[in-house]
Amino acid sequence: MNLNQEKVMTLDKAIGMYVTDGCHISIGGFTVSRNPMAAVFEIMRQKKKNLHCYAHSNGTGVDELIGGGCLSKLEIAYGGNGKAAPTCIRFKSAIQRGDLLFEDYSNYQMSLRFHAGAMGIPFMATRSGLGTDIVNKWGFSKEMRGKDPKLPDKKIEIIDNPFPNWGNASRVVLVPAINPDVTIIHVQKADKYGTCRIEGLTFADADQVKASKHVIITCEEIVETDTLREKPEYNQIPFIHVSAVVHVPYGAYPSACYNYYDYDPQMLSHVSKFAKDDDLYQKYLEKFVYGVKDHQELLKLMGKDQLAKISADRRTGYATGLDRR
Template sequence: MVDKTASLSEAVSTHLNDGDTVALEGFGHLVPVAAAHEIIRQRFSGLTLARMSCDVIVDQLLGAGCLQGLISSFVANSSAGSLYELRRRVEHCDPEPLWFDEYSHGGMVARYQAGAAKLPFQPIASYRGSDLAKKNPRIRTVDDPYGGPSIHVVPALNPDLTIVHAQRADSQGNVQAWGMLGIQTEAAFAGRRLVVTVEEIVDEDIVRSDPNRTIIPAHIVDAVVPVPRGSHPHAVQGCYDRDDEFSRAWSTLAREASAVSAWLEENIHGTADHEEFLSRIGLDRFDRLSIRDTFSTPVNYGGRV
């Protein structure tokens, strides 16, 4: 058994390089926010970010000068407003243009699925009649070899590094998650390297007691990092709720580029790690994000007597 636990700073510095394509996936909750902040803290540059659903970390990575490109299918601060740093780059090339490779959610899923299966591309039927296929030259049309109508295809997505967040893992890197899942498993298998941040590291026996919750097996994980509250301001099912107040405040703050720079300098570059960042924004806010226990029905896996 190989212990793959690492600190967040060690995992990011070891497995990410300037110029890489990095996927930060998690849909609605389980978003690897602490990892994004560590990328900023270590001042990486020239990165291309793959993320289905953009949010505050996209604005923050852009404001920190980490990104040269974005691969995505949704660009808004959830229900909290706009991402003004992203808008400045896309609408006004301010301070410079951003390469933006746009797909639908289905297109992003298909790209990760192809990458995970080590296929060159994936067919997708939902682009029939869509203008998006006309706007993005990477969405191609091929003949159906079985005689049907032609079909659109999207290229495989194989990030240099994938980072996902989950509720728990053992020290070997068997990762378990529950609640609303996105494309984490496919993105994990598609990545050339994989770092997983988790709310807690648990004993192997806990993982073995409920194996169907394992969404990522240890053999593809390069590092597993315990980062409690590592998804804030997003939720983690069973741990804490979404911090809508923070996200709404970000949309107000980010209207001015200078305010974004000042916030990053104080709260990310001015902190040593995620724990200090949380202390800076106020740990008392997690009292307001606390949740009640709601347990699922026990499952009897059975076994020999």
């Protein structure tokens, strides 16, 4: 939240200000769509460390944050990224090596946890997960939870339905609220105060924003406030939740941004190929992440032809006929 200050700023300033070592972070988007990649790469360039990340299915973004060595803890439902990486590759290797403390939930449970955070209640109830290891197996021990005031006492809890004759449920699963220090999402349109219009699927972005202490919005376009207010019912996030607004065209690249550009299947499989080998992945990082000053330089490196290939068709919102083999 930031009601008073000028919110439009550069990406390096926004990341420098709101993403601090050890903070709890969530990012928007889902697998190959609307991951705030420009912000993710900037976090990697600024060598942020020991972040605690909350994710439902943020494929591309979370995998790069792991690869860049920025995360030490991860609560996640799904580490996959479409065809290019059915299991995210740096995620897989970090867990198999024991380099990352992690805990598994389901997508609905993670969405409910953000929703609880946005609502200001300690938990939400669901009927998902009864009888499973998602309930039985914890990644963070009770002892660790006791020492860390930013972790709930328990991973998850099952209780008998306190309204036994109501709702045809004998028991429910309770999942604890999430309130990140900072959430970063990428949207199609925002005004300079942070009111956002997301086109296409919204995933859990609005709840992630509303649950968060600080919020960075990156956007394809900064539009006039009056324009957004002609159809306020199409805006999902009012400015009161937002701390910083950053104008970053192609800010979700190489993931997709509906009505603007598709995901880049070539780049995603290129990254996957390099991610499978530690040395090759370092080379990829040095060229495409650390080797460029900012996102605009990465786009220059990709070249106009590559970006033209993924440019969205006006009728469908994606790149019709794009070679995705």
